[in-house]
Amino acid sequence: MNPQAPVRAADDAWLTAVYYRFHAWSGGRPFWAGLFTLIGGIPIAYFPYADLRLGNVTIAMATTAGAGSLIIGVLLITLGLALWFQQGIRVFAGVASILLALVSLPVSNLGGFFLGFLFALVGGALALSWAPGKANGAQGDAAADKAEAYGGGPLGVPGPRDTETDTAYATETTAHADGGRNSAG
Structure with a gap:
């Protein structure tokens, strides 16, 4: 056997694959x-x-x-x-x-x-x-992550707007959610 040949761990590879598949299967239930x-x-x-x-x-x-x-x-x-x-x-x-x-x-x-x-x-x-955990990068999570980032409600209805941070259109006379007024005009 050549000492410079790559080491092949095919004997344990199937066991490792089975372990990770079982761990992924049992982790979501x-x-x-x-x-x-x-x-x-x-x-x-x-x-x-x-x-x-x-x-x-x-x-x-x-x-x-x-x-x-x-x-x-x-x-x-x-x-x-x-x-x-x-x-x-x-x-x-x-x-x-x-x-x-x-x-x-x-x-x-x-x-x-x-x-x-x-x-x-x-x-x-x-x-x-038991409570279901948040999935971490599995297939189909792109849509869930996109929906979470969107912040919308059910059926695509937009959720409530955060008036504390959304001051782009506030004027000097616009009241904020905390009852104060926007001092930056």
Whole structure:
């Protein structure tokens, strides 16, 4: 191998590209809220149907509310996925996952032995507290930046004029917003 040949890091290039794509994808959505909500639904749906075998002895946690546990778990998993792909429903999904976590306490073996309950509760709280951030240079942001610089209102209607700084047409008798008069004529 030639020592003057350029170093090619093709082995790690795909991993770096995947990392940056995932980081860009998860940065614009309530990723952790969806993950906690999704993880919270798994033990709530699993424990009522699980059985533990110790030799010839089978220990089953089956309850009469197995169908309710399955419904709550599947709904929490669905809400977790919806938080990833539909950010607009984050308030609804947050409130719904908190309510489902609370309902899972009496219905589903103490909310999946408090494990699913805590994960769903934290996921719902994260969904309610998440707010979309400002995009930084992605495609389509040119129009948003142009609209922000314009300062117009909705549907292209111009916004209110700042009379403090817009004194180009003020005369000596023009009153300003603060009640004073323009002394520069």
